[in-house]
Amino acid sequence: MSAHILIVEDDRVTRMRLAGYLRSLGHRVTEVGDAEAMQEVIDIDPPEVLVLDIGLEGKDGLTITREQRAKSRVGIILLTSRDEQVDRIVGLEMGADDYVTKPYDRRELAARIKNLLFRITDIGRSAPVTDAVEDFGPWHFDRIRRRLVSAARIETLSAQEFDLLDVLTRNPGVTFGRPRLSEIIGRGDLRPGDRTIDVLIGRLRKKIEADPTKPDHILTRTGEGYCFAAES
Structure with missing residues (x-):
């Protein structure tokens, strides 16, 4: 089964366009507009990757990142604006895995999602650990x-x-x-x-x-x- 990606973005047009693009690449995508709808999806069908708008109204992307990282290893990619450098750093400190700056290239975002899924699923991580510190x-x-x-x-x-x-x-x-x-x-x-x-x-x-x-x-x-x- 393909990976489940959950987009949380309050701009409906942006959200739908991104969801359509990711579906065209073979991903299973759910898109919602706020934290409450996001949680309803997570409770029923947990995603492998969350794509979060950092500037959501109500509960914002930073708060969601902190809450999810406290209870889950879900991959988190933040969508940020060019003037949100401090928020990007705070997001990483709270546990986000990556960020993409708006306006973003959809191909770049798709590549970052692919890389994150690659790491999460341990594809190719079969190197021996004989000499590794455990x-x-x-x-x-x-x-x-x-x-x-x-x-x-x-x-x-x-x-x-x-x-x-x-x-x-x-x-x-x-x-x-x-x-x-x-x-x-x-x-x-x-x-x-x-x-x-x-x-x-x-x-x-x-x-x-x-x-x-x-x-x-x-x-x-x-x-x-x-x-x-x-x-x-």
Whole structure:
């Protein structure tokens, strides 16, 4: 069965045109205009990907992102305006996987949805984990369920958080530059001023580090990028 994509956009014409385009690509699409209708769909037929207008009236896209990420690993792509840079960063911090700026190219959005579905469904993720770090500090990295488990709590990971932690822990001690990490999470070439990687690293540190300002596991290499601490 094809993946289910749920579009939440309060502009009816924009919503219907996007839904029609995605259906023409073979996706199963539901489109609604607000958070209440969205929840009714989710309760009956949970989607793999939510495409959310960040500026919805009533409960906005940021609030929906925070609520969904607290209880679900559904893929979330935000639709934002050019002047919403701060909101884009906040959206990523709340757990969104990606964003597309309006006016957007439908082909670009479709490509981002495809990449996100690729990661969510673990297509091609069969690389051996023999040399990968699975246990560090109080945490066990459960790659099958895409989560971090300790004696005290469980932390779920968004698709992009998982991808970053997966590649870093498979290569302890190896420094990855931001452009390379951007490619790994499916964002392509890193644009000037794009802080997506830094935001995602910050989110991971909040989840795994005892003190995110003084990390023991995900280290910054000034002028180079990030690496996962190798064992002594």
